[in-house]
Amino acid sequence: MTEMMKPLALAVALACAGQAAAECTGAVTIGEGVEQIVTLIDNRAVGGRCMNALIVDTVAEGANYESHRDFVREVRELTGKWRNRGLISRGERRELLSAAENSSVGHTVTVRLIGFNDFHGTLLSPGTFGVNLNVPPAQRPAVGGAEFIAGHVDKLKAQNPLNMVVGAGDFIGASPLISALFSEEPTVEVMNRIGLEFNAVGNHEFDKGAAELLRLQKGGCKAGDPNSCQGAAVGTPVPFEGAKFKWLSANVVSTATGKTLLPAYGIKRFGGVKVAVIGMTLKDTPTIVTPSGVAGLQFKDEADTVNALIPALRRQGVKAIVVLVHQGGFQSAGISDINGCDGNLAGSAIQQIVSRLDDKVDAVISGHTHAAYNCKLPNASGRMIPVTSASAFGRVLTALDLVIDTKSRDVRTASANNVLVDRTDAGVTPNAAVKAIVDGYGGLVSPIANQVIGSITRDIPNTAIDNACNMPAGDLIADAQFGATTAAGFGDAVLALMNRGGVRNPGLTFAARVGEGDGNVTYGEAFTLQPFGNSLVTMTLTRQDIKNVLEEQFAGCRGQSATTTRIMLPSAGFSYAWDGGKPCDQRISNVKLTVNGLTSTLVDAAGVVIDPLQTLRVTVNNFMATGGDGFSTFLNGTNLLGGAQDIDALVAYMSAYAAPNAPYDPDNPALSKPRITRINAPAGSTTCPGGANVNP
């Protein structure tokens, strides 16, 4: 048994043992069915549990050993412990070991393939779906959605740790905006996290051509597409990480090289057993895809391709072989149960392909028609093999269980079951990480992102433009926040202060980014500038508070971090000077405030606060209002009034600079710049301080 399986087997054993503990009857048996061995040893409690339950030897108990030897080893260890504790005699141990050695337990291993097809980028639930058409619409559960697919896959995996997640093509293309707008990168990223391992190409994988498919496989951004590589906004790597799973294209050959475009098959090893999946699309793909999508490619016959690969797989010791093919059929008119096979897909393309498959193929997971079925169809030798399809859009998953002889490494039996991806299944936990990615792309797809909110005459950087620490983007934001809170009832503010750490890269750029036109600023850009979703808070502070909070900007002063200097950006009408050569609480001077054309001096040139108890209304963001960035003085604020979100304030402010109005000019004299002046700086100083050195 693998290390992975031991916890499961133990858990099952404990659960079973717990149930049987009250009554341990009969004799200890090893194995099950006709091959069960009945010993002469009484089934009795061992440490509160029954021996029969503690020996994990049946499927129901979770037995799935990779070899018979593994099982015997388990029994040897277990009985050794019992013997050491005096729970069984030496003879009893010998008999149990003998029964284990003579049993058939571990002669087979069950590997589960979890398959689906025709996902078509359906990251959000496609609605309700019933197991068949007889289920009244009102009783059909909501299905699908990437986070629930992940949850159901996890559930199916938990039932058998020896598993492989596979697809039968069309996972991308013909997809909703949430995937299509971002060149299908969201679907690939989500599939990576669902744990998809191998996926046949379908016709829609070629919608944008082979080169684009290869990019999705290998990763990297799509040249010239501003919507590519949005990972920073959704929590995935940048550049785009590419598929962690392998797309397979056994029957798609490059005419230039004669080689398959992508690998023909994938092999996964389970202990001593190898399982191969051969992946391919329908040979008629060129007839249903735009010619440019399949230029330079040849699509070969499906069955011939599979049969030709069998010898190579056998040479690698692979005896368990499953075909993933993007071709399918329909059940005949009936109730179309997801586990039905009305009409046995007679006359369909998939039936004809299967009828020509080599007998060494053990099962087929198909797709393309969006139908669900669970069939057994005759192969070229007349042997019936499972042929499945799991509807489309992530509504259904197929669990295909292969019982493999651990000695011959070939499949003894194969059985399949289609299950709904039921969002109401209380036993399934939706995957939060997957949901976060989907939600992230859901936000990006909003039409609001590319709305133009105003325009600018040149770049508005988020960096200091002088050694006093003036910053154009910070000035703009402070002015916007002041504008949003100055009116009666909105705060009555006379001043706004913005923390420079809240002004994010790259500021606002003049050059167009998503085709909005040079100079135009989109809501998306504004959101990048202020991504934190802070809201505005207007509070009453005294003039002394204002002096103190300005002194608090410098490293080591008034509780500010000893290693960080944080110069805030004030709104127009407010100005002050600072001298980094002086000690704490003596650096700020010449604080002036102009309101309605009248200028008041709050702090004189000597640093003395004039009328220190006089109050004024000041706007900051809620992060600062709660003492963020070390500005604990703001905690003195009274009469707090919550306001708009910071980005709303910026949008409202920029609306005055939207066409047909003149664009925002950061050099406009009316903006009263510079607002911060540095005095007595060292000769040659050009640096705005940000660290422990307040006077660089």
Added chain:
Amino acid sequence: MLMSAAVRAAATLLCLAAIAAGAAQAASPADQRLKRLLERANTPGSNETTPPETRLRLLAAGEAALARRDAGEAAQQFERAGMVRHEADAELGLIRAYMQAGEYRRALAFASHTAGAHPQSGAGSALYAWLLHIGGQARIAAQLLDNARARLPDDALLQATASLINAPLSAPAAGLLVPPARFAPYTTPPLLPQTAAVIASGVLIDSGRGVLTSAAALGDAREVWVRSGLGQTVGATWLRNVDDTGLAQLRLSDAISMPSLPALAARDPFPGSPAFAVEFPAIAGAVPGWPLLRVGFLGKPAGVAGAYHLGVAMPPANRGGPVFDASGRLIGIAVTNAVSGDRLILASKLRKAVAEYPHDGAQLAPAARMPVDEIYEHALKITVQVIVSR
């Protein structure tokens, strides 16, 4: 005489083959149909195991159910047709069945597939583009339509859709109201007179028993009806004008089914915040349709209490439609007048002025953002056409 199944099948095939062979001499419609069936059965790669006649019957039954506004039954029939063969016609039916049921998001997602999977179907791309357009994704809709028209330059449906999108004051008509790509819900009686016209939009209130709409638009109307985005049509009577809002309150002859509203904003929104305004175009002829959502940012206070400049660019119309914030909360109703232009009457004012205006469901800001297609889905169910005959 008893015959085994295998023998019977062989005899049938022989019979069909004989008919096929003699088709050139005896080409009756029945013979031709049999020949097609035989060819299909013998064609490698055919995925169809059910006779095409069955499929056509299913499509017809689906359309008939849709015309009865039985969206569930229609979806069932179209779904069955889709399980016979993966084709655009059944999918177009399904999309419209979802829209008839008010499931915009489901319709939109499925339409994306139909447009992508059946690129030779102009109807698929046309319907997808229209659904994107009405849901606020105008730029992407236009791009999709351009691509489809480049692919199918002679497709009349695509051309009509492009014309419609480029004419913001018009609504689907003629060819765009005919299945399989009908751009509108099916409606209930009463049949409206020829003189009826859509003059404004309105918002359902009072559990669907009342509507708020533009007071000025009603003017001297002799008769008034309202029709929901799902096609339900009922008569209406003027109840009163609402204070200084520019809105009138209507009482409906029968309640229009409406869902509970998404959560209401605890306080009024701020200028600059995203706004999603929804309304029907004003048109002569009173044809049914789906409302359009437009995106913008709320303007500044309008100088009167409880009103902002709308801040969402809209073509000239009488307004009356709902406006939502980025969390999908109903923040008020759009109105207009010649002097002050488009304004938003804020929910806080409406709550005071209209007892039936929704009061509950308060939610603290800031809330998570709601996807725009979900906002549209809510709007579809509470926005009505206000139709008058003068």
